Amino acid sequence: AQDATTQEPGFGGVEAPPDYPSFADEPVAATVRRIDVPFVSLMLFFLKAVLAAIPALFVLGAILWAAGNILQSYFPWLIKMKIIIAFPG
DSSP states (O other): OOOTTSSOTTTTTOOOOTTSOOOSSSOOOOOOOOOOOOHHHHHHHHHHHHHHHHHHHHHHHHHHHHHHHHHHHHOGGGGGGOOOOOOOO
C-alpha cells in the first residue's frame, strides 16, 4: 500500500520531468476556424433564449418600477426631473 500523504489524488504520483517548460502562467494561442452546429439545434437554442427573455423582462421591469418608487419616496424633488413624452393630437 502507498502512503496517501505522498501522492496527490488523481495523478498517480507521476511528476513531469524538470526539463519540460511550464505554461501555467502563459495563455495558449488558439484560433477558432469553424463551429459546426446543426441549423435546427441552433434555431431551437435561440427560440428558447427568446422565450426565457420574456419573463426576465417582466421581472426587470418590476425591479426598475420598485426602485423608481422607492427613489421617489425618499427624493421627492426627482419627480420634477421626469421626461414627459407627449404625442400631438
